[in-house]
Amino acid sequence: QVQLVESGGGLVQAGGSLRLSCxxxxxxxxxxxxxxxxxxxxxxxxLVASVSRYGVTNYADSVKGRFTISxxxxxxxxxxxMNSLKPEDTAVYYCxxxxxxxxxxxxxxTQVTVSS
Numbered sequence: 001q002v003q004l005v006e007s008g009g010g011l012v013q014a015g016g017s018l019r020l021s022c023x024x025x026x027x028x029x030x031x032x033x034x035x036x037x038x039x040x041x042x043x044x045x046x047l048v049a050s051v052s053r054y055g056v057t058n059y060a061d062s063v064k065g066r067f068t069i070s071x072x073x074x075x076x077x078x079x080x081x082m083n084s085l086k087p088e089d090t091a092v093y094y095c096x097x098x099x100x101x102x103x104x105x106x107x108x109x110t111q112v113t114v115s116s
Contacts (some may be wrong), residue, residue, distance in 0.1 A: 003067070017081070020112075030076070040102075045094070057069050091112060
């Protein structure tokens with residue numbers, strides 16, 4: 001059974017940093033490209049960053065140069081280091097495999113709030 005547990009969110013001032021972590025279990029992690037997604041109030045969930053099992057990364061233009069995604073295949077964890085945070089980064093952040101559909105299992109997410 002797939003389980004995704006996100007943590008590390010919080011309230012931070014603009015320009016600050018946070019590090020999110022996600023622990024995956026149930027067979028979803030080892031072969032899949034993993035991603036961090038976010039959903040702001042009233043908006044659709046969007047992909048923020050992804051990392052393949054071999055460490056190849058991709059980022060949305062809005063976070064390029066500020067966020068860094070990484071994974072630890074031995075610990076089944078994927079992390080997101082977020083620097084130079086902006087108020088528009090405020091959202092609930094989720095991890096999941098790349099292209100996970102809305103009807104798939106999603107964890108509870110972790111709230112990130114950036115104050116101006």
